Amino acid sequence: MTPPDATPAAVDVAAVDTAAPPLAQAASAAEPATEPAILLERVSRWYGNVVAVNDISFALAPGITGLLGPNGAGKTTLLHMLAGLLRPSSGRIRVAGQSAWRNPGVYRSIGLVPEREAVHSFLTGREFATLAARLQRLPDPSAAAARVIRTVDLEAAADRQIGTYSKGMRQRAKIAAALVHDPAILLLDEPFNGMDPRQRLHMMDLLRSMAAAGRTILFSSHILEEVERLADGVLVIVAGRLAAAGDFREIRRLMTDRPHTFLVRSSDDRRLAAAFMAEPAVFGTELRENRLTVRVAEFAGFTRAVARVARDASVTLYEVAPTDDSLESVFAYLVSRR
Amino acid sequence: MTIFATIASVTMRALLGRRRTLLMVLLAGTPVLLGLLVRANDAELDNIGPTIDGFVVRIVLPVVALVFGTAAIGSELDDGTAIHILTKPIGRSTIVAAKIAVAGTLTAALVVPSTVVAGFLLGGFDSDNVGVTFAFALGNLVGSFLYVAIFLVLSVVTSRGLIIGLAYSLIWEGLLSGLLPGTQIFSVREYIGGIAQALAPGAVADSIIGGGGFLYAAFALVIAVVLGSVRLATYEVRGAD
Numbered sequence: 376m377t378p379p380d381a382t383p384a385a386v387d388v389a390a391v392d393t394a395a396p397p398l399a400q401a402a403s404a405a406e407p408a409t410e411p412a413i414l415l416e417r418v419s420r421w422y423g424n425v426v427a428v429n430d431i432s433f434a435l436a437p438g439i440t441g442l443l444g445p446n447g448a449g450k451t452t453l454l455h456m457l458a459g460l461l462r463p464s465s466g467r468i469r470v471a472g473q474s475a476w477r478n479p480g481v482y483r484s485i486g487l488v489p490e491r492e493a494v495h496s497f498l499t500g501r502e503f504a505t506l507a508a509r510l511q512r513l514p515d516p517s518a519a520a521a522r523v524i525r526t527v528d529l530e531a532a533a534d535r536q537i538g539t540y541s542k543g544m545r546q547r548a549k550i551a552a553a554l555v556h557d558p559a560i561l562l563l564d565e566p567f568n569g570m571d572p573r574q575r576l577h578m579m580d581l582l583r584s585m586a587a588a589g590r591t592i593l594f595s596s597h598i599l600e601e602v603e604r605l606a607d608g609v610l611v612i613v614a615g616r617l618a619a620a621g622d623f624r625e626i627r628r629l630m631t632d633r634p635h636t637f638l639v640r641s642s643d644d645r646r647l648a649a650a651f652m653a654e655p656a657v658f659g660t661e662l663r664e665n666r667l668t669v670r671v672a673e674f675a676g677f678t679r680a681v682a683r684v685a686r687d688a689s690v691t692l693y694e695v696a697p698t699d700d701s702l703e704s705v706f707a708y709l710v711s712r713r
Numbered sequence: 714m715t716i717f718a719t720i721a722s723v724t725m726r727a728l729l730g731r732r733r734t735l736l737m738v739l740l741a742g743t744p745v746l747l748g749l750l751v752r753a754n755d756a757e758l759d760n761i762g763p764t765i766d767g768f769v770v771r772i773v774l775p776v777v778a779l780v781f782g783t784a785a786i787g788s789e790l791d792d793g794t795a796i797h798i799l800t801k802p803i804g805r806s807t808i809v810a811a812k813i814a815v816a817g818t819l820t821a822a823l824v825v826p827s828t829v830v831a832g833f834l835l836g837g838f839d840s841d842n843v844g845v846t847f848a849f850a851l852g853n854l855v856g857s858f859l860y861v862a863i864f865l866v867l868s869v870v871t872s873r874g875l876i877i878g879l880a881y882s883l884i885w886e887g888l889l890s891g892l893l894p895g896t897q898i899f900s901v902r903e904y905i906g907g908i909a910q911a912l913a914p915g916a917v918a919d920s921i922i923g924g925g926g927f928l929y930a931a932f933a934l935v936i937a938v939v940l941g942s943v944r945l946a947t948y949e950v951r952g953a954d
């Protein structure tokens with residue numbers, strides 16, 4: 376990824392990867408000035424004293440990008456700003472070459488799938504899609520609705536009221552309404568919530584085919600595996616800041632190779648601690664309350680060495696457990712790198 | 714189907730499909746019930762103006778308009794369903810006008826017939842009372858749309874539209890306009906009284922608005938639509954993380 380400006384912070388973000396498929400290359404003076412599908416320049420959003428989104432810049436071209444971060448990281452705020460539903464407190468947002476804020480015309484190019492389940496429950500799925508088609512001023516709303524109902528595999532329930540739908544069916548109804556005008560840009564907030572595995576695979580195939588057809592798709596998730604399976608590129612957002620951006624594999628490697636802390640229980644913790652300190656992958660040990668804590672510089676190197684070190688020291692291992700493998704701690708590490 | 718009609722149709726279904734509509738029908742029926750009670754006692758009022766003004770204009774109409782006006786868009790903004798309309802390439806004034814039209818029509822559909830029936834039951838077919846009845850019916854027709862417009866704007870501006878709307882009706886119109894007559898030029902109730910007074914002299918005790926009620930009401934309606942459209946254009950979703 377290349378950021379739209381050359382601020383130090385943006386360069387740090389860009390350092391993760393420089394050739395991720397969906398993230399737009401910055402236009403140099405020599406290149407033709409084609410604006411990315413989505414462009415954010417130093418965008419922040421705060422509510423009183425609380426900063427929800429902090430100085431984020433990126434640009435997206437066609438393809439699928441995952442917006443990854445823990446709950447409360449600012450993903451929804453960011454998507455709402457992109458969808459023109461929130462005004463940025465500072466910075467600039469361009470979507471489909473237009474400002475998203477106070478510009479209803481931009482919705483001809485955007486399809487939004489909000490996270491909240493709220494849908495007019497008295498409408499049937501077909502009526503809901505038809506409503507969206509009418510409001511988009513499509514020439515044949517009924518045909519457009521029938522097409523997207525088929526696309527999201529909701530035909531069997533299309534004439535039932537949405538109030539009777541399961542969570543996954545509501546999600547598909549919302550996606551149908553967002554796709555009805557065949558938008559160039561699709562913004563999805565936690566789109567796979569409530570879907571069963573089969574529906575999830577179907578939806579992933581659908582999004583991939585849309586991306587292959589030149590659409591720009593940005594979806595948020597707090598589940599690493601979802602992003603891994605679907606996204607070409609990834610934006611990691613933590614506590615309102617862009618922690619990393621670029622190719623998913625590179626970020627995945629950073630997440631795996633970061634410093635880790637392990638708790639170890641063995642037949643002789645003191646001897647094992649001394650033995651670990653001779654290993655290059657280990658940079659610290661601590662003995663406290665009959666527990667050995669080992670800080671390692673590299674996850675893979677330590678896991679390869681731990682059994683050998685214990686065997687060579689004639690110590691029996693009872694337990695080896697990473698202590699900081701939550702997604703939040705992974706994200707916190709990525710933020711601390713910046 | 715036009716965009717206006719599409720939004721109006723969804724709004725109508727949303728407003729009619731809930732229990733509150735039944736409650737509003739019952740509330741709008743209370744003046745008729747009062748008229749039936751009067752009839753049952755073989756009584757007839759010489760001047761129905763104060764009764765219609767005190768009961769229908771001051772209580773029934775504002776409450777029905779408050780419920781429909783705030784529900785037309787405020788409820789959708791609160792529960793998130795409004796996003797599906799706001800994220801479409803539609804002018805915000807179209808959304809506001811369609812919702813005012815629907816909520817105003819529903820309010821008028823309940824309150825105006827109630828006014829007419831109650832007027833006949835209370836005052837019989839005496840020509841003066843018939844005049845007063847139709848004067849209030851027209852005033853309530855205008856008031857239905859204006860009240861709804863004001864309450865709808867309040868619900869766009871704040872998530873506490875219902876409470877502020879109630880405060881407007883009870884405190885501003887109920888209390889201040891009596892103590893400070895100058896505030897009557899910002900009172901829908903006084904516009905209705907002015908319209909009734911202009912059409913049927915003696916319909917209300919006194920009115921500083923008079924026939925200007927039509928003008929004030931039209932002006933206030935336009936202001937409400939413009940304010941609502943501007944505010945909706947800068948509306949920011951609630952409850953983002």
